[in-house]
Amino acid sequence: MEIANSMGPGELLSWNDIQNMKYSWCVARESMRLASPSQGGYRVVNTDLKYESFTIPKGWKTYWTPHSTLQNPKYFEDPEKFEPFRFEGDGPSPYSYLPFGARPHICPGREIGRLWMLTFMHNLVLKFKWQTLIPDEKRKYGLAVTPGADGLPIRIHPL
Numbered sequence: 001m002e003i004a005n006s007m008g009p010g011e012l013l014s015w016n017d018i019q020n021m022k023y024s025w026c027v028a029r030e031s032m033r034l035a036s037p038s039q040g041g042y043r044v045v046n047t048d049l050k051y052e053s054f055t056i057p058k059g060w061k062t063y064w065t066p067h068s069t070l071q072n073p074k075y076f077e078d079p080e081k082f083e084p085f086r087f088e089g090d091g092p093s094p095y096s097y098l099p100f101g102a103r104p105h106i107c108p109g110r111e112i113g114r115l116w117m118l119t120f121m122h123n124l125v126l127k128f129k130w131q132t133l134i135p136d137e138k139r140k141y142g143l144a145v146t147p148g149a150d151g152l153p154i155r156i157h158p159l
C-alpha cells in the first residue's frame with residue numbers, strides 16, 4: 001500500500017515503483033512456493049549418474065519438479081505456512097527456490113513475469129474488492145497448479 005499511497009489519482013505504475021514493491025514480491029514468491037506455476041521439465045542424463053542407491057544410466061530422460069524441494073522443511077521452515085517474510089534478507093539457500101528453474105536454462109522470461117505479477121496484484125488490490133467463495137477451502141497437492149482443491153473460486157467487484 002506504500003506505493004499506492006504515494007501515487008496521484010490515475011497515475012500509472014512506473015518501473016521505479018515496481019522495483020520498490022518488495023513486500024508484494026515476497027508475497028508473490030511465497031505464493032509460487034506453495035503453488036508453483038511450473039511443473040518442472042525434462043533433462044537427458046549425459047553421463048551415468050548415481051543418486052542415493054540408484055544409478056540413472058546415460059541417455060535416460062529424467063523429469064525434475066520443483067514441488068518436493070519447495071515443500072522441504074530442510075530449506076523452508078514450517079513449509080505449509082504462508083510466510084512471505086522468509087524471502088526477506090538473504091532468502092532461501094541457493095537452488096532451493098526453483099519456480100523459474102536454475103542454471104543455463106533458467107526462465108529468460110522471469111523478469112517480465114515479475115512485472116506482470118506485480119502489476120496484476122497492484123491493480124487487483126486497488127481497483128477491486130474480492131472474496132473467496134469457499135471458506136476454508138482445502139489445498140490439493142499434485143503436479144498441476146492447484147491453488148485450491150475446488151479451483152479457488154473468487155467473486156470480484158470493481159470499486
Ligand code: HEM
Nearest residue numbers: 037038041099100101102104105106107108109110112113
Ligand atoms: C510466472 C511466470 C513464469 C514461470 C513460473 C516460468 C517458469 C519457467 C521454468 C521453470 C522454466 C524451465 C527452466 C529450466 O528448465 O531450468 C522456464 C523456461 C522458459 N521460460 Fe518461463 N516462466 C514464466 C514466464 C515466462 C515468460 C513471461 C516468458 C517469455 C516471455 C518465458 C519464457 C521461457 C523460455 C523461452 C524458457 C526456456 C528456456 C530454456 O530452455 O533455455 N517464461 N520458465
